[in-house]
Amino acid sequence: MQAVADIDPVEGRPALIAGDPDFHSITETVAAPMEWTPPRGWYIALGVSLLMLSMLGVSIGWLFWEGVGIWGNNQPVAWGWPIVNFVFWVGIGHAGTLISAVLFLFRQKWRTSINRTAEAMTIFAVMCALIFPGIHIGRPWLPYWMMPVPNSMDMWPQFRSPLMWDVFAVSIYGTVSLLFWYLGLIPDLATMRDRAKTKVRRIAYGVFSMGWRGSQRQWHHYEKAYLLLAGLATPLVLSVHSVVSFDFATSQLPGWHTTIFPPYFVAGAIFSGIAMVVTLMVICRVLFKLESIVNLLHFDRMAKLLLVTGSIVGYAYSIEFFIAWYSGNPYEGFTFLNRAFGPYAWAYWIMVSCNVITPQIFWFKKARTNMTILFIASIFINIGMWFERFVIVVTSLHRDFLPSSWGYFRPTFWDIATFVGSFGLFFTMFCLFVRFLPMVAMAEVKGVLPEAHGRPPEPETDMPAIDVSATETAQVAGTARVP
Amino acid sequence: MSGQAASTEYGLLAEFQTPEHLYQACEKVRDAGFSHWDAHSPFPIHGLDKAMGLKKSPVSLFVLVLGLSGATIGMLMQWWVATKAYPLVISGKPLFSWPAFIPIAFECGILGGAVGALLGFLSQARLPRPHHALFNASRLERVTDDAFFISIETADPNFDRESTAQLLKDLGATHVEAVAA
Numbered sequence: 132m133q134a135v136a137d138i139d140p141v142e143g144r145p146a147l148i149a150g151d152p153d154f155h156s157i158t159e160t161v162a163a164p165m166e167w168t169p170p171r172g173w174y175i176a177l178g179v180s181l182l183m184l185s186m187l188g189v190s191i192g193w194l195f196w197e198g199v200g201i202w203g204n205n206q207p208v209a210w211g212w213p214i215v216n217f218v219f220w221v222g223i224g225h226a227g228t229l230i231s232a233v234l235f236l237f238r239q240k241w242r243t244s245i246n247r248t249a250e251a252m253t254i255f256a257v258m259c260a261l262i263f264p265g266i267h268i269g270r271p272w273l274p275y276w277m278m279p280v281p282n283s284m285d286m287w288p289q290f291r292s293p294l295m296w297d298v299f300a301v302s303i304y305g306t307v308s309l310l311f312w313y314l315g316l317i318p319d320l321a322t323m324r325d326r327a328k329t330k331v332r333r334i335a336y337g338v339f340s341m342g343w344r345g346s347q348r349q350w351h352h353y354e355k356a357y358l359l360l361a362g363l364a365t366p367l368v369l370s371v372h373s374v375v376s377f378d379f380a381t382s383q384l385p386g387w388h389t390t391i392f393p394p395y396f397v398a399g400a401i402f403s404g405i406a407m408v409v410t411l412m413v414i415c416r417v418l419f420k421l422e423s424i425v426n427l428l429h430f431d432r433m434a435k436l437l438l439v440t441g442s443i444v445g446y447a448y449s450i451e452f453f454i455a456w457y458s459g460n461p462y463e464g465f466t467f468l469n470r471a472f473g474p475y476a477w478a479y480w481i482m483v484s485c486n487v488i489t490p491q492i493f494w495f496k497k498a499r500t501n502m503t504i505l506f507i508a509s510i511f512i513n514i515g516m517w518f519e520r521f522v523i524v525v526t527s528l529h530r531d532f533l534p535s536s537w538g539y540f541r542p543t544f545w546d547i548a549t550f551v552g553s554f555g556l557f558f559t560m561f562c563l564f565v566r567f568l569p570m571v572a573m574a575e576v577k578g579v580l581p582e583a584h585g586r587p588p589e590p591e592t593d594m595p596a597i598d599v600s601a602t603e604t605a606q607v608a609g610t611a612r613v614p
Numbered sequence: 615m616s617g618q619a620a621s622t623e624y625g626l627l628a629e630f631q632t633p634e635h636l637y638q639a640c641e642k643v644r645d646a647g648f649s650h651w652d653a654h655s656p657f658p659i660h661g662l663d664k665a666m667g668l669k670k671s672p673v674s675l676f677v678l679v680l681g682l683s684g685a686t687i688g689m690l691m692q693w694w695v696a697t698k699a700y701p702l703v704i705s706g707k708p709l710f711s712w713p714a715f716i717p718i719a720f721e722c723g724i725l726g727g728a729v730g731a732l733l734g735f736l737s738q739a740r741l742p743r744p745h746h747a748l749f750n751a752s753r754l755e756r757v758t759d760d761a762f763f764i765s766i767e768t769a770d771p772n773f774d775r776e777s778t779a780q781l782l783k784d785l786g787a788t789h790v791e792a793v794a795a
Contacts, residue, residue, distance in 0.1 A: 322758035324758075363677070370720060
């Protein structure tokens with residue numbers, strides 16, 4: 132827990148990994164959860180997740196049997212929980228690429244401790260997200276109408292529609308995230324192959340590591356491919372939630388028809404995704420004894436990102452109100468007053484308290500490094516970001532231009548069961564991930580250790596000189612790595 | 615393979631203690647004029663490609679070509695569907711209303727570029743390759759954990775069993791062994 136105070140002897144910055152690790156101890160720490168009998172907490176988590184997953188199966192089965200009438204969706208709120216859940220899950224998926232790609236381009240080395248988990252979370256969240264538009268279409272035997280192929284009436288999809296853009300954006304986002312994740316996994320899978328004690332493991336990890344042998348002629352191309360994938364994923368992650376927001380923003384509906392939507396959605400997506408990373412990491416680091424690799428420094432920085440993105444989201448909420456008044460459009464003005472003081476005011480104020488007020492606690496360093504506060508705040512933010520999508524979808528639809536068509540949306544049991552079930556899918560995948568794949572990018576973490584430098588660092592004049600005497604270096608290296 | 619005669623050797627494998635030792639040894643091996651050799655490390659070491667004298671990686675060319683192809687195919691597909699396969703006038707807009715087609719063309723370009731990055735890496739790194747002569751050296755298993763190596767092939771014109779082994783020892787190798795082909 133002394134992590135924040137340790138100083139990297141080469142860079143003169145706080146050490147990223149606590150407890151003076153060497154390369155071998157990183158391998159041991161990360162590989163342990165895959166090689167030991169999992170802790171009891173893992174079995175409980177997997178059992179509960181599988182129960183929830185079966186709930187998803189039953190809900191979808193009943194939906195296919197009976198039709199979308201089992202949900203609360205109806206006029207005027209035809210886009211109910213399925214679309215709320217879709218946007219919620221896609222949003223959570225955005226933190227993975229932010230941490231892996233954007234922070235990589237900005238040379239934020241602390242990302243290496245959490246990027247693998249965040250990328251895995253992204254892929255599982257996108258899987259959950261893709262379920263909802265698929266089952267929401269009402270005729271589940273026709274999802275191929277979303278593909279660029281003609282249907283049985285020789286009609287083609289309408290590419291001018293943002294809903295089609297969305298199909299491409301989200302599915303390509305899922306694919307590219309998977310490629311990026313897999314590329315990062317190759318060296319670590321080779322580590323698992325070389326450590327394997329059983330034949331099954333050696334073959335399984337061997338096949339997926341494709342014969343990686345840590346050769347510099349391979350690393351050379353690997354690093355280039357990784358950099359370029361990061362460069363491609365960065366505009367992709369910004370475009371995906373922009374396109375999701377176009378689903379709303381290109382309509383004529385007050386409350387949806389605003390130009391602030393793309394940046395506002397992207398900031399909200401990153402906000403919710405980092406909150407989910409914090410939720411997962413607070414548990415996993417204790418359960419799998421990763422405290423030295425994922426330490427207070429990482430939580431401190433994630434909390435700062437939560438503060439920044441949460442404040443952007445708060446700014447967007449206030450600008451929406453300002454524009455509703457400033458535009459002079461009576462429908463727009465009514466919609467926003469209705470949001471804050473109408474029948475769904477409870478949802479609106481849950482959203483504001485969770486998303487705008489909660490992250491303000493992270494102005495204080497004590498809160499940024501306190502696991503209990505971080506965990507509770509991240510749960511609040513997860514709840515708040517779900518309510519943000521609920522407020523956007525439901526409050527804009529339930530009272531439109533004609534008071535005669537107003538209504539009040541209530542979810543049914545099956546709405547709730549499907550949503551809770553989607554968490555079952557997410558957590559089942561996550562439990563399997565932590566058991567069978569390295570949940571920290573070992574090769575990348577080793578690369579940011581102080582002793583990983585090939586060349587002795589040039590002393591820089593504008594930085595306070597740090598005396599790297601032989602004894603100190605030996606101490607950092609842990610064992611006798613320096614002769 | 616390990617069962618074959620010892621006269622067919624792949625080359626020499628030398629272990630080094632730290633990334634710094636490896637880096638300095640690579641500079642010397644490069645300057646000694648070797649061409650069929652490689653360095654092995656558990657993580658990419660900053661600047662080691664220059665210390666080895668490697669050329670710029672052509673992976674970026676794969677990304678450029680496949681990325682542009684992806685974007686072009688995405689736009690052409692929408693153009694063909696909107697004007698030839700299923701022409702439908704929406705709000706009096708032209709059939710080829712290209713601004714509305716940009717998001718999908720962009721996403722297809724990203725997809726092409728990402729596939730290009732992966733294919734570029736796999737083809738340049740010669741992967742997947744289930745077996746390699748170096749796997750005969752069980753010591754190399756530790757390269758994915760915490761060990762650093764240089765391998766020099768017998769195929770190299772400068773290779774000489776004795777003097778090359780001596781060179782590697784002089785460069786600070788803690789262990790030098792011959793690897794069966």
